[in-house]
Amino acid sequence: MKNTGTDQNVFKTERSSHFFDRAQRVIPGGVNSPVRAFKNVNRHPVFIKRGNGSRIWDEDHNEYIDYVGSWGPLLMGHAHPAVVDAVTEAASKGLSFGAATQGEVLLAEQVVANVPGVESLRLVNSGTEAVMSAIRLARGFTGRERIVKFTGCYHGHSDGLLVAAGSGLMTQGVPDSAGVPAAFTELTVPANYNDAEGIKALFEKIGDTIAAVIIEPVAANMGVCPPAEGFLQLLRELTSKHGALLIFDEVITGFRLSFGGAQAYFDVPADLVTYGKIIGGGMPMGAYGGRKDIMSEVSPVGAVYQAGTLSGNPLAVAAGRAMLDLLLGDSSLYDRLEQKGAYLEKGFREAAAEVGVPVQLNRVGSLMSIFFTSDPVTDYASAQSSNTDQYATYFNAMLEQGIYIAPSQFEALFVGAYHSMAQLEYTVDCSRRAFAQVAAQG
Numbered sequence: 001m002k003n004t005g006t007d008q009n010v011f012k013t014e015r016s017s018h019f020f021d022r023a024q025r026v027i028p029g030g031v032n033s034p035v036r037a038f039k040n041v042n043r044h045p046v047f048i049k050r051g052n053g054s055r056i057w058d059e060d061h062n063e064y065i066d067y068v069g070s071w072g073p074l075l076m077g078h079a080h081p082a083v084v085d086a087v088t089e090a091a092s093k094g095l096s097f098g099a100a101t102q103g104e105v106l107l108a109e110q111v112v113a114n115v116p117g118v119e120s121l122r123l124v125n126s127g128t129e130a131v132m133s134a135i136r137l138a139r140g141f142t143g144r145e146r147i148v149k150f151t152g153c154y155h156g157h158s159d160g161l162l163v164a165a166g167s168g169l170m171t172q173g174v175p176d177s178a179g180v181p182a183a184f185t186e187l188t189v190p191a192n193y194n195d196a197e198g199i200k201a202l203f204e205k206i207g208d209t210i211a212a213v214i215i216e217p218v219a220a221n222m223g224v225c226p227p228a229e230g231f232l233q234l235l236r237e238l239t240s241k242h243g244a245l246l247i248f249d250e251v252i253t254g255f256r257l258s259f260g261g262a263q264a265y266f267d268v269p270a271d272l273v274t275y276g277k278i279i280g281g282g283m284p285m286g287a288y289g290g291r292k293d294i295m296s297e298v299s300p301v302g303a304v305y306q307a308g309t310l311s312g313n314p315l316a317v318a319a320g321r322a323m324l325d326l327l328l329g330d331s332s333l334y335d336r337l338e339q340k341g342a343y344l345e346k347g348f349r350e351a352a353a354e355v356g357v358p359v360q361l362n363r364v365g366s367l368m369s370i371f372f373t374s375d376p377v378t379d380y381a382s383a384q385s386s387n388t389d390q391y392a393t394y395f396n397a398m399l400e401q402g403i404y405i406a407p408s409q410f411e412a413l414f415v416g417a418y419h420s421m422a423q424l425e426y427t428v429d430c431s432r433r434a435f436a437q438v439a440a441q442g
């Protein structure tokens, strides 16, 4: 298979470096979101020029098989013709009206008809906004103020949720962000992921003051960390019993684990769900939805205010609808994603074992992480035990062979519908060489 360096099969970085130098002069750290700076893998970022299906190309014409997929939205691949056509057509009719449009109705109908538990849906512009709004709604609906969140789960960058929030924050070793007043996070109560006894004790103590428990039903922002057997069910029971709401942050898992997301996959209904990433088909969009009686508290019906000039933007809606159509029209999609995920998991596991590198492979469907540790990764603390230097070596070895994975240990590897079996096989071959480099480094 042809791979890196479309021109000469040599990995080059001149142009990316050039743009990074310029970027650093005019953009903080040269990037518009921290993980893109590649700081955690000790190199300068590559600047991406274009993508098609499973592949992306950078400014130096290096070609990669992409396992990031813009952090999840591109489940069906880059520049999918159905999505691009939908956006192009919408664009020709006007970019924004700030008024009601038919497309918004069709999109909401698509979701409400196919996702159990979502009876009403409000569109916003990002996952961050979706979560922020859902939290406000939960507080407005219950008349309570406390929110429980799990350490290592990321729910966007709004003030109240930047508490032990995983991902970028985790690798910077910053437990919290500067600029967030302590008073803003006082009502955010951290709990340990997968710690059944801990959450029971917490509810015993303050259960009747909790507005909502929010969770990534499969944590994917401390690396992938699946929920322990019965854990989500326990949260369902505790919240119901104490009159608190259960919010699933399905910004990553929504439409990825199944069309009905984690709610359907684990058969645990949430009261509110937040979406982002896939629902925008690659355009900036998020959404929150759930029980009708709760959603009826949202303005202009109810007293919980939430608005947006560009919310329900026609281009984003067109992309989202085209994307959801693709998913709904492909009856074997989720089975194929599971098979591809399982194939890679097995391949990585064997490749690491061959050269004696201890790893933990955590996977749910098409979401996966390789942790460089011999201990099981079940929560934030165990995720942190991973050897990030080894991850950096692995990442660089993969990148230079034309495999683009997350430039951070604490993110997911995203398998897409578009990865061919030949590409997966090739990826495992590359992985074998990358693990060997890790082994050689000791």
Ligand SMILES: *Cc1c(COP(=O)(O)O)cnc(C)c1O
Binding pocket: 125, 126, 127, 128, 129, 131, 154, 155, 156, 157, 216, 221, 249, 250, 251, 252, 276, 277, 286
């Ligand atoms: C990406 C992400 C968010 C934030 O979404 P943005 O669109 O980046 O604001 C929130 N929650 C989870 C689980 C995410 O993965």
